[in-house]
Amino acid sequence: MAQAIDERTARRVARTDSRVQRRRRQILDAATEVMSRTGFHATAMQAVADRAGISVGLIYQYFGNKDDLLLAVIVDILEDFRDQVPAAITAAGDDPVRRFEAGFRICCQVVDAKRHAVNLTYRESHTLSPAGLERIKQLELETVEPIRLAFREGVATGVFRDVDSRLVVQNLLLVAHVWALKHWHVAQFVTLEQYVEQELSLLLASVRVR
Amino acid sequence: MAQAIDERTARRVARTDSRVQRRRRQILDAATEVMSRTGFHATAMQAVADRAGISVGLIYQYFGNKDDLLLAVIVDILEDFRDQVPAAITAAGDDPVRRFEAGFRICCQVVDAKRHAVNLTYRESHTLSPAGLERIKQLELETVEPIRLAFREGVATGVFRDVDSRLVVQNLLLVAHVWALKHWHVAQFVTLEQYVEQELSLLLASVRVR
Amino acid sequence: MAQAIDERTARRVARTDSRVQRRRRQILDAATEVMSRTGFHATAMQAVADRAGISVGLIYQYFGNKDDLLLAVIVDILEDFRDQVPAAITAAGDDPVRRFEAGFRICCQVVDAKRHAVNLTYRESHTLSPAGLERIKQLELETVEPIRLAFREGVATGVFRDVDSRLVVQNLLLVAHVWALKHWHVAQFVTLEQYVEQELSLLLASVRVR
Amino acid sequence: MAQAIDERTARRVARTDSRVQRRRRQILDAATEVMSRTGFHATAMQAVADRAGISVGLIYQYFGNKDDLLLAVIVDILEDFRDQVPAAITAAGDDPVRRFEAGFRICCQVVDAKRHAVNLTYRESHTLSPAGLERIKQLELETVEPIRLAFREGVATGVFRDVDSRLVVQNLLLVAHVWALKHWHVAQFVTLEQYVEQELSLLLASVRVR
DNA sequence: CATGAATGAGCATTCATTCAT
DNA sequence: GATGAATGAATGCTCATTCAT
Numbered sequence: 012m013a014q015a016i017d018e019r020t021a022r023r024v025a026r027t028d029s030r031v032q033r034r035r036r037q038i039l040d041a042a043t044e045v046m047s048r049t050g051f052h053a054t055a056m057q058a059v060a061d062r063a064g065i066s067v068g069l070i071y072q073y074f075g076n077k078d079d080l081l082l083a084v085i086v087d088i089l090e091d092f093r094d095q096v097p098a099a100i101t102a103a104g105d106d107p108v109r110r111f112e113a114g115f116r117i118c119c120q121v122v123d124a125k126r127h128a129v130n131l132t133y134r135e136s137h138t139l140s141p142a143g144l145e146r147i148k149q150l151e152l153e154t155v156e157p158i159r160l161a162f163r164e165g166v167a168t169g170v171f172r173d174v175d176s177r178l179v180v181q182n183l184l185l186v187a188h189v190w191a192l193k194h195w196h197v198a199q200f201v202t203l204e205q206y207v208e209q210e211l212s213l214l215l216a217s218v219r220v221r
Numbered sequence: 222m223a224q225a226i227d228e229r230t231a232r233r234v235a236r237t238d239s240r241v242q243r244r245r246r247q248i249l250d251a252a253t254e255v256m257s258r259t260g261f262h263a264t265a266m267q268a269v270a271d272r273a274g275i276s277v278g279l280i281y282q283y284f285g286n287k288d289d290l291l292l293a294v295i296v297d298i299l300e301d302f303r304d305q306v307p308a309a310i311t312a313a314g315d316d317p318v319r320r321f322e323a324g325f326r327i328c329c330q331v332v333d334a335k336r337h338a339v340n341l342t343y344r345e346s347h348t349l350s351p352a353g354l355e356r357i358k359q360l361e362l363e364t365v366e367p368i369r370l371a372f373r374e375g376v377a378t379g380v381f382r383d384v385d386s387r388l389v390v391q392n393l394l395l396v397a398h399v400w401a402l403k404h405w406h407v408a409q410f411v412t413l414e415q416y417v418e419q420e421l422s423l424l425l426a427s428v429r430v431r
Numbered sequence: 432m433a434q435a436i437d438e439r440t441a442r443r444v445a446r447t448d449s450r451v452q453r454r455r456r457q458i459l460d461a462a463t464e465v466m467s468r469t470g471f472h473a474t475a476m477q478a479v480a481d482r483a484g485i486s487v488g489l490i491y492q493y494f495g496n497k498d499d500l501l502l503a504v505i506v507d508i509l510e511d512f513r514d515q516v517p518a519a520i521t522a523a524g525d526d527p528v529r530r531f532e533a534g535f536r537i538c539c540q541v542v543d544a545k546r547h548a549v550n551l552t553y554r555e556s557h558t559l560s561p562a563g564l565e566r567i568k569q570l571e572l573e574t575v576e577p578i579r580l581a582f583r584e585g586v587a588t589g590v591f592r593d594v595d596s597r598l599v600v601q602n603l604l605l606v607a608h609v610w611a612l613k614h615w616h617v618a619q620f621v622t623l624e625q626y627v628e629q630e631l632s633l634l635l636a637s638v639r640v641r
Numbered sequence: 642m643a644q645a646i647d648e649r650t651a652r653r654v655a656r657t658d659s660r661v662q663r664r665r666r667q668i669l670d671a672a673t674e675v676m677s678r679t680g681f682h683a684t685a686m687q688a689v690a691d692r693a694g695i696s697v698g699l700i701y702q703y704f705g706n707k708d709d710l711l712l713a714v715i716v717d718i719l720e721d722f723r724d725q726v727p728a729a730i731t732a733a734g735d736d737p738v739r740r741f742e743a744g745f746r747i748c749c750q751v752v753d754a755k756r757h758a759v760n761l762t763y764r765e766s767h768t769l770s771p772a773g774l775e776r777i778k779q780l781e782l783e784t785v786e787p788i789r790l791a792f793r794e795g796v797a798t799g800v801f802r803d804v805d806s807r808l809v810v811q812n813l814l815l816v817a818h819v820w821a822l823k824h825w826h827v828a829q830f831v832t833l834e835q836y837v838e839q840e841l842s843l844l845l846a847s848v849r850v851r
Numbered sequence: 852c853a854t855g856a857a858t859g860a861g862c863a864t865t866c867a868t869t870c871a872t
Numbered sequence: 873g874a875t876g877a878a879t880g881a882a883t884g885c886t887c888a889t890t891c892a893t
Contacts, residue, residue, distance in 0.1 A: 216426060480800065
């Protein structure tokens with residue numbers, strides 16, 4: 012049994028080749044699109060295949076099964092977050108407050124760009140295997156780590172209060188996510204820019220020394 | 222026997238056919254239990270019936286179909302929130318800050334008591350019909366309304382900054398929910414009490430006038 | 432997981448009720464018919480359902496899955512063998528040779544009556560789970576046991592040579608099965624009656640003392 | 642090395658494009674191996690290709706489809722039988738009894754050497770097309786023909802009773818096959834050598850004149 | 852010759868829902 | 873009111889087969 016699975020896994024095409032990369036992207040994009048809109052459970056593999064313009068069978072050559080596809084989709088989204096945050100922080104210069112602000116802003120922007128995908132992440136994480144869950148926990152921590160460090164710098168330089176940095180960045184990330192989670196509500200009375208600025212104001216007030 | 226007496230008692234108390242009410246509760250509790258643990262899609266109606274100790278057919282006589290049952294479960298949870306908040310605020314006295322604090326505390330306590338149910342609410346809302354969705358939006362607003370009013374009082378008396386009260390209570394509620402949503406992470410380094418106090422400190426700092 | 436399976440198993444209808452017994456028979460007969468003709472792997476559950484005049488789903492309430500259905504079919508056939516042999520031997524009187532002969536004759540008759548089913552048994556046993564395999568081994572041994580005892584009696588009374596009784600009955604059963612296994616060939620030049628008598632002659636010659 | 646020499650020898654013997662022959666063998670051996678172990682239906686063409694160290698596509702250039710491959714495998718096994726029997730009989734000298742014995746012995750030895758393959762033959766014959774089925778019937782008859790002739794000689798010289806030679810060789814062949822078919826049972830209480838000698842004793846007793 | 856990516860029909864299994872009792 | 877046997881549409885997944893390279 013285990014051997015059979017190994018064989019099948021091995022047959023999944025190697026990741027290096029560019030053609031393979033293109034196919035993976037194609038499937039991943041289709042899956043993200045359909046699953047974000049329809050929800051994981053309500054999404055039929057056929058629907059993903061249709062959206063990608065390929066056959067069902069092919070999906071199974073790139074992703075072993077539906078759960079693996081979900082994991083890949085979520086990881087793909089989270090990697091995007093993780094990769095964009097450091098760049099934005101670096102670009103913000105040396106001031107810890109500026110860096111902290113930049114961290115929040117980029118999070119909100121990415122959330123806005125991938126609103127449905129973020130919702131998918133929230134809703135369907137519990138479907139993942141323990142290993143998959145561990146993977147995304149790790150990615151989320153990696154994502155906020157640069158922001159957390161910026162906050163710690165601020166504490167060191169005396170602009171921020173010495174509160175638990177883990178809670179601070181957790182709050183920060185969730186406030187960003189709310190733009191997706193409660194979009195139906197929030198977007199009724201503020202634009203993205205207003206949301207970002209007002210929340211940033213609250214966020215900074217909560218941690219700044221008086 | 223004891224049951225027979227209960228039935229008669231119940232009939233006296235609430236004239237609205239009590240047997241129906243009891244059945245509804247029985248099903249609702251079973252559904253909440255099973256769905257919270259297993260997730261909506263992974264929950265079979267049979268499993269709910271088993272848990273409630275009745276037949277599948279009976280569920281359909283009280284709740285038209287599976288989606289309606291989900292809506293009822295979520296509404297039931299949210300009504301609990303809505304009903305508990307005002308009492309806690311009233312009990313906190315007249316000071317707006319005290320009332321605001323009490324609002325946050327009760328939210329966290331209810332979340333902790335119904336951790337899985339809160340997660341269910343977050344994950345499966347998107348499954349609901351537009352009408353159902355509207356219903357729960359309304360309930361959520363009703364829930365935070367007393368807290369929002371306490372905040373507005375604080376603004377009026379000059380202890381709180383005049384920021385958008387809708388965002389403030391949204392953040393407050395979210396932070397309470399995080400105790401359920403990210404429990405696997407947060408609970409690793411803080412207890413509920415510590416979480417409540419530290420988050421309260423951040424929350425108040427974010428809105429207090431300096 | 433294990434619990435979930437248990438629950439499902441438990442839901443499979445209790446065997447006592449006569450209605451249930453009738454359904455089981457109905458499905459079993461249909462499955463035997465279709466699988467014997469088409470082969471196990473080539474048989475779709477839908478085909479069994481069609482043949483039985485019921486829906487696919489119902490099969491799964493009586494037999495957990497396709498493999499279990501196969502086991503039930505094979506066991507059903509073998510139980511028939513096991514139940515018919517002792518009666519025939521008893522009816523043959525006290526003479527060991529007569530009893531031995533009767534054992535062979537009844538085997539051939541049952542094989543002839545269930546030719547396709549016997550072939551199914553031979554072909555698909557290897558598909559069974561270890562537990563299922565053990566079950567049918569046991570049934571086969573129970574079937575030949577009365578014949579084996581008749582043979583041992585013959586050895587005791589001095590009419591049969593003292594050779595390994597297990598091999599003798601194995602050969603006996605095999606020769607009976609050959610009427611099904613090689614029917615396409617054998618039936619071309621002998622009738623069942625001729626086959627039985629000629630093979631019986633060989634069989635007795637092989638074990639009789641000279 | 643030995644293989645290389647064999648290859649060269651083969652090339653000298655049969656000029657018919659040796660590369661093709663080698664490929665056929667390679668695929669046939671792989672298919673026999675995998676199908677015997679796993680069963681025909683449970684064997685994926687990919688698995689055969691993997692075992693042979695080639696691509697799936699190539700199998701289809703040598704054997705039209707999966708059923709044809711099965712036929713080729715079974716024929717290959719049966720040809721092996723057919724080719725080994727005459728040699729063994731010839732080597733046994735002129736005595737009909739000796740020749741008959743030699744026929745049984747070689748059958749048992751080949752069965753033992755190709756136990757799984759023999760089982761495959763039994764289990765999967767019914768999958769074959771009518772034409773294929775005819776082919777293997779013919780091969781089986783060819784296989785036992787030399788043994789049947791030895792028996793007839795014995796009848797002519799008066800050592801064997803004049804019973805239907807077709808039934809006799811059929812029994813003989815099946816008893817040999819039982820070593821494969823019921824190996825799990827028989828091998829528990831006799832070795833191959835014991836099995837051969839004891840069955841031979843029964844076989845001879847069944848046909849010898851007294 | 853040889854490859855293996857791509858296809859898509861086919862099948863086991865589940866489960867929401869109904870309805871006769 | 874209450875049951876649970878019966879239905880059958882829906883879906884994940886496999887694998888024989890093809891064909892462009």
